Amino acid sequence: MSVFIAATGTAGSLIEYGRPRPQPAERFEKDSPDLLALVEPPVTAASRFQRLRQRLRARLPRLSPIFLGAVIVPTLLAAVYYGLIASDIYISESRFIVRSPQRPVQSGFLGSFLQGTGISRAQDDTFAVQDFIVSRDALMQLNRKLDLAKTFSQPDIDFLDRFGALEWDKSFETLYRYYKKRVGVEYDSTSSISVLRVSAFTAQDANRINDLLLGMSEQLVNQMSERARQDIVRYAEGEVQQAEHKAADAALALAAFRNRNVVVDPEKQSTFQLQQVSKLQDELIATSTQVAQLKAVAPDSPQIMVLQTKIDKLEAAIDAETAKVAGRTGSLSGKAAAYERVELERQFADKQLGIALAALEAARNEAQHQQLYLERIVQPNLPDIAIEPRRLRSVVIVLLLGLLAWGILGLLFASIREHMQ
Secondary structure: OOOOOEOOOOOOEEEEEEEEOOOOOOOOOOOHHHHHEEEEEEEEHHHHHHHHHHHHHHHOOOOHHHHHHHHHHHHHHHHHHHHHHOOOOOEEEEEEEEEEEOOOOOOOHHHHHHOOOOOOOOHHHHHHHHHHHHHHHHHHHHHHHHHHHHHOOOOOOOOOOOOOOOOOOOHHHHHHHHHHHHHEEEEEEEOEEEEEEEEEOOHHHHHHHHHHHHHHHHHHHHHHHHHHHHHHHHEEEEEHHHHHHHHHHHHHHHHHHHHOOOOOOOHHHHHHHHHHHHHHHHHHHHHHHHHHHHHHHHHOOOOOHHHHHHHHHHHHHHHHHHHOOOOOOOOOOHHHHEEEEHHHHEEEEEEEHHHHHHHHEEEEHHOOOOEEEEEEEEEEOOOOOOEEHHHHHHHHHHHHHHHHHHHHHHHHHHHHHHOOO
């Protein structure tokens, strides 16, 4: 074992004794093979790569796994997807409005009748059209005409946007969920204009789907308008039938009352009876005056007995005629109240029948006009360039979200380390 003796020099360096010191390089000959083997080892590709990696590690700061996982990897994946894989998406847009013709509102019963049938609810019908566009019925009709399942599952569409690429289930419900991602309707309450947007992977498909949806919406509006017209006329005809039945029942009730009580019009008959009583009273007064004169001139005249008998008969006739008008059971005054009630019901039923007939005529005139229209304000356009996906913006968004996630995770792990320490 060799012995080492250490001493400190003036410069403070540690000098070891007992170890053989290397000879200066100048003492070797320049052409010595030992010098070449010691100073310049053989250079290979692996050694060059190793040196380059060491230099990069020395010059670049070491990246944390969180930064790599939250920022670098998602951004690179987004750049690769949006730059090389994502399919072009074409958007066809159209605008339409559902409206009803503006007509002056009629006053009275006819106006309230027509308003009650609900023929001017254009805003509600707009919502109905919007619901139909994104409904399963619209998808079924489109699928029969265009075979959307095949259209959206072409192999040239990228795997993330292709229908059924990531799902084993290719049922109608899955297609319906995919369809709602491709079709959208927006409603502007200020202008009452609806905007229909359809996205597809070719400009022709987007334009064709948009045009077919508008055509089906027009058919729906026409069906609702036709149904409204039929409902108006059917409702008016029902009202007329009810009014006719009521009028007929009232007329039968009046006829039965007249037959049962043997009276046509108590008021008119009372007037006639009173006129008869008045004539009898005039004749009674004249006869009484004549009897009085005979008694004054010839008290024993045989005519006095004859006239007195006439007076008795006149009084009896007056009492009988007066009793027919009032004063006993079955008199015209007792029948008048019941007659007036039956007559009033008949008159009211006749008026209702007249109003119902007028309403039916107005409903038929109204049914001759179109109640609802779907007006195309902007026709479906044929896009010449793909609007989506917005590749650069999507990559930048992924980068910003990654930086945000990196900052949050960095603060979270820093707080955990600080808490553990």
